[in-house]
Amino acid sequence: MLEQLLIFTRGGLILWTCKELGNALKGSPIDTLIRSCLLEERSGAASYNYDAPGAAYTLKWTFHNELGLVFVAVYQRILHLLYVDELLAMVKREFSEIYDPKRMNYNDFDETFRQLRKEAEARAEELKKSKQLDRPVSDRKKQGQVKKGGFEGGNKKKSEANDGGDGDTGKSYKLENGHSNGNHVNIEGSRAVVANGKENASSNVGAFDVSKLQKLKSKGGKKTNAVVSKGSKVDVDPKKKVTKKNRVWDDSPQDSKLDFTDPVENGNENIEVVATDHGESMMDKEEIISSDSEAEDEEVGKESKPDTKKKGWFSSMFQSIAGKANLEKSDLEPALKALKDRLMTKNVAEEIAEKLCESVAASLEGKKLASFTRISSTVQAAMEEALVRILTPRRSIDILRDVHAAKEQRKPYVVVFVGVNGVGKSTNLAKVAYWLLQHKISVMMAACDTFRSGAVEQLRTHARRLQIPIFEKGYEKDPAIVAKEAIQEATRNGSDVVLVDTAGRMQDNEPLMRALSKLIYLNNPDLVLFVGEALVGNDAVDQLSKFNQKLADLSTSPSPRLIDGILLTKFDTIDDKVGAALSMVYISGAPVMFVGCGQSYTDLKKLNVKSIVKTLLK
Amino acid sequence: MEGMEQWRNEAKQWLQQGIEYAHQIPPTQLYAAAAVLLLTTLFFLIIRLFKRTKSSTIVLTGLTGSGKTVLFYQLRDGSSHQGTVTSMEPNEGTFILHSESSKKGKIKPVHLVDVPGHSRLRPKLDEFLPQAAGIVFVVDALEFLPNLRGVSEYLYDILTKASVVKRKVPVLICCNKADKVTAHSKEFIRKQLEKEIDKLRVSRSGISEADVANEFTLGIPGEAFSFSHCSNKVTIAESSGLTGEISQVEQFIREHVRP
Numbered sequence: 001m002l003e004q005l006l007i008f009t010r011g012g013l014i015l016w017t018c019k020e021l022g023n024a025l026k027g028s029p030i031d032t033l034i035r036s037c038l039l040e041e042r043s044g045a046a047s048y049n050y051d052a053p054g055a056a057y058t059l060k061w062t063f064h065n066e067l068g069l070v071f072v073a074v075y076q077r078i079l080h081l082l083y084v085d086e087l088l089a090m091v092k093r094e095f096s097e098i099y100d101p102k103r104m105n106y107n108d109f110d111e112t113f114r115q116l117r118k119e120a121e122a123r124a125e126e127l128k129k130s131k132q133l134d135r136p137v138s139d140r141k142k143q144g145q146v147k148k149g150g151f152e153g154g155n156k157k158k159s160e161a162n163d164g165g166d167g168d169t170g171k172s173y174k175l176e177n178g179h180s181n182g183n184h185v186n187i188e189g190s191r192a193v194v195a196n197g198k199e200n201a202s203s204n205v206g207a208f209d210v211s212k213l214q215k216l217k218s219k220g221g222k223k224t225n226a227v228v229s230k231g232s233k234v235d236v237d238p239k240k241k242v243t244k245k246n247r248v249w250d251d252s253p254q255d256s257k258l259d260f261t262d263p264v265e266n267g268n269e270n271i272e273v274v275a276t277d278h279g280e281s282m283m284d285k286e287e288i289i290s291s292d293s294e295a296e297d298e299e300v301g302k303e304s305k306p307d308t309k310k311k312g313w314f315s316s317m318f319q320s321i322a323g324k325a326n327l328e329k330s331d332l333e334p335a336l337k338a339l340k341d342r343l344m345t346k347n348v349a350e351e352i353a354e355k356l357c358e359s360v361a362a363s364l365e366g367k368k369l370a371s372f373t374r375i376s377s378t379v380q381a382a383m384e385e386a387l388v389r390i391l392t393p394r395r396s397i398d399i400l401r402d403v404h405a406a407k408e409q410r411k412p413y414v415v416v417f418v419g420v421n422g423v424g425k426s427t428n429l430a431k432v433a434y435w436l437l438q439h440k441i442s443v444m445m446a447a448c449d450t451f452r453s454g455a456v457e458q459l460r461t462h463a464r465r466l467q468i469p470i471f472e473k474g475y476e477k478d479p480a481i482v483a484k485e486a487i488q489e490a491t492r493n494g495s496d497v498v499l500v501d502t503a504g505r506m507q508d509n510e511p512l513m514r515a516l517s518k519l520i521y522l523n524n525p526d527l528v529l530f531v532g533e534a535l536v537g538n539d540a541v542d543q544l545s546k547f548n549q550k551l552a553d554l555s556t557s558p559s560p561r562l563i564d565g566i567l568l569t570k571f572d573t574i575d576d577k578v579g580a581a582l583s584m585v586y587i588s589g590a591p592v593m594f595v596g597c598g599q600s601y602t603d604l605k606k607l608n609v610k611s612i613v614k615t616l617l618k
Numbered sequence: 619m620e621g622m623e624q625w626r627n628e629a630k631q632w633l634q635q636g637i638e639y640a641h642q643i644p645p646t647q648l649y650a651a652a653a654v655l656l657l658t659t660l661f662f663l664i665i666r667l668f669k670r671t672k673s674s675t676i677v678l679t680g681l682t683g684s685g686k687t688v689l690f691y692q693l694r695d696g697s698s699h700q701g702t703v704t705s706m707e708p709n710e711g712t713f714i715l716h717s718e719s720s721k722k723g724k725i726k727p728v729h730l731v732d733v734p735g736h737s738r739l740r741p742k743l744d745e746f747l748p749q750a751a752g753i754v755f756v757v758d759a760l761e762f763l764p765n766l767r768g769v770s771e772y773l774y775d776i777l778t779k780a781s782v783v784k785r786k787v788p789v790l791i792c793c794n795k796a797d798k799v800t801a802h803s804k805e806f807i808r809k810q811l812e813k814e815i816d817k818l819r820v821s822r823s824g825i826s827e828a829d830v831a832n833e834f835t836l837g838i839p840g841e842a843f844s845f846s847h848c849s850n851k852v853t854i855a856e857s858s859g860l861t862g863e864i865s866q867v868e869q870f871i872r873e874h875v876r877p
Binding site for chain 2: 008034035038
């Protein structure tokens with residue numbers, strides 16, 4: 001049974017709710033849906049799962065883009081109601097006929113809704129019965145086709161409803177009611193052509209992804225080993241040993257100790273090193289954006305693009321002047337495909353580009369084309385808005401303010417740098433320390449990379465050049481303990497910020513991820529910064545989702561810490577292939593706090609959303 | 619070279635023909651045409667001048683969940699109908715305030731804009747600020763302390779925008795949800811906001827020369843910040859969107875939109 005069905009405008013006013021289903025919803029599922037799904041450009045997904053104490057709901061929605069309305073249905077997750085999509089489509093159709101922008105009260109819609117619901121439920125009942133009828137008949141080979149046809153028919157119906165049913169679906173349903181079940185199912189089966197199984201599967205994957213992301217963020221992270229996302233191998237490697245074993249990369253036996261820490265430090269003290277001052281960090285410099293960019297964009301949009309054919313150009317010009325009635329999905333297809341390809345050439349992960357295009361399509365379907373605009377420019381404008389929305393941070397990324405707040409509470413502000421091997425954690429840690437020093441904040445480094453040879457020396461050199469204290473315990477120590485002691489030391493000597501460097505690790509290396517999770521759980525840092533390089537391609541999606549998943553699963557606390565921010569490195573090596581930033585922000589929801597663009601201390605800057613969006617859509 | 623010569627000769631001929639034609643028109647017609655042209659340009663200039671001095675847009679802004687959409691519909695229709703959800707798009711309307719619809723006489727309609735407060739939709743505010751004659755900053759008086767930092771940062775950002783400072787746009791801080799028992803008083807809210815903005819001033823002034831976001835600094839350096847230091851007028855009021863107690867907001871709107 002449906003819990004609730006709401007109709008509201010995009011501006012936020014609720015136009016109609018079903019008064020029969022008077023159950024008050026626990027928690028605030030609608031607001032959460034809007035904030036975590038629709039505003040995050042995931043509106044192409046099939047459904048959304050919401051967990052509140054005492055209830056688990058699934059929400060499905062559909063838009064009417066022309067009138068700016070949203071229709072949302074809420075039901076209990078354990079009931080797998082099949083008729084919800086069709087019901088939403090029918091409600092959309094009926095309501096848009098009686099909708100009037102000036103009218104606020106739609107009490108007469110109650111009757112209509114009651115009838116629609118009865119119809120939808122009746123149809124669902126019939127479908128169930130038809131499936132049951134098929135089962136005893138399926139023994140015979142000939143009738144085997146009927147059963148398959150029945151299921152495919154059911155699939156097709158669902159996918160048709162997903163497309164926002166028109167008169168066609170209405171007709172097919174009337175047909176069903178007229179004929180006997182067996183006959184009709186046969187007809188359906190033969191017609192069921194394109195098993196939109198792919199579409200269903202992808203929408204299921206999408207739903208699962210979103211639901212997984214929600215699970216990560218909700219309390220009570222259960223161990224979800226049934227991972228649907230592509231290319232994941234779950235290494236369940238039960239490690240009973242407590243001590244850390246040496247990593248063996250090839251077959252040669254390693255018997256000598258790896259710890260080459262210098263027990264004597266005399267040699268270094270004699271060298272007098274002056275604190276480095278390289279001038280202002282680029283974080284504080286204004287970004288010089290070309291001022292003619294805005295005019296350029298509009299001009300490029302209006303001029304005809306070189307890749308449209310002559311025939312298509314003429315018809316699209318005519319359409320643009322006349323202003324076509326309503327945008328259909330088939331019209332949006334070519335423009336969206338071109339946009340998706342362009343995004344992929346800019347190094348956006350394929351999965352992300354796909355989801356983004358679906359979301360933009362969902363928001364444009366059914367909208368009226370304004371006159372003198374082409375479809376491609378409408379799509380481009382919608383995509384630009386969506387990109388700006390994704391890249392704009394959800395919360396404030398003012399680190400200096402956070403540091404001051406922590407200072408007042410007399411605690412050091414702890415930042416942990418995590419990431420895979422070789423992305424530039426130690427280098428960028430030094431850059432962040434330099435920037436903080438410029439703002440008169442006292443910094444301390446903690447060398448918790450106890451595996452890689454030279455990591456501690458590297459940090460020691462940076463600390464000497466910047467003249468800041470460093471806490472280190474050499475190699476082959478437990479990083480979590482080292483970090484804990486570093487924080488205690490910082491509290492004692494009054495440092496404002498502690499920057500913790502960790503060893504690089506691959507996202508599917510279970511024991512290392514467990515160690516990282518332990519470090520984060522034990523020390524509860526204020527900021528978990530994921531360091532990712534801008535050169536990464538589709539792997540960015542995998543890295544971030546696995547890191548988040550492992551941090552959630554392997555943490556023993558009820559509310560696990562996830563990645564709070566992203567540091568994008570090696571930005572100077574990519575010219576305009578800036579898509580990695582978009583992939584990372586989309587998949588994790590964390591804002592990009594810094595961008596590393598070089599190897600000296602001043603090469604650290606903030607992300608300029610407008611210039612990235614411009615580069616992505618050029 | 620010969621081509622150029624030919625060109626020049628042709629141009630001269632055309633010019634002479636044009637002048638002859640002009641001489642043929644009786645002078646009165648010419649003067650009439652010129653006068654009409656002059657008058658229309660003057661007319662347009664005057665209209666534009668008038669329009670610029672009288673912008674009657676009031677912008678409703680604040681954090682998400684503070685009650686802006688409810689206030690919008692209260693001002694427009696006198697009731698918030700069946701409730702609201704998080705807005706995804708701005709609500710705009712030009713209308714006469716509901717409470718004044720019974721008054722007789724010519725009342726100028728007010729252009730009211732309710733901008734979504736969700737942080738992802740912040741850039742939308744910049745579209746409406748240049749035409750704003752007044753800003754109503756809605757604060758949730760019930761859940762004030764948990765959101766204190768967010769509220770003060772947003773308020774600080776608005777008070778330091780160039781379009782607000784240069785045009786001295788008046789700001790009304792509206793403490794919404796005042797009908798609830800545990801809502802804070804407006805004096806408490808004012809003091810807390812002033813303290814927070816003071817701290818923000820200190821932390822932002824370190825980067826303010828190059829921080830693209832904040833174009834101006836607030837207040838007098840060295841003194842504790844108070845809203846009276848702002849060059850534009852900042853007042854504080856209470857309201858309750860759900861019960862309809864919005865008289866102070868309406869007063870503010872009427873003050874700044876000449877009827």
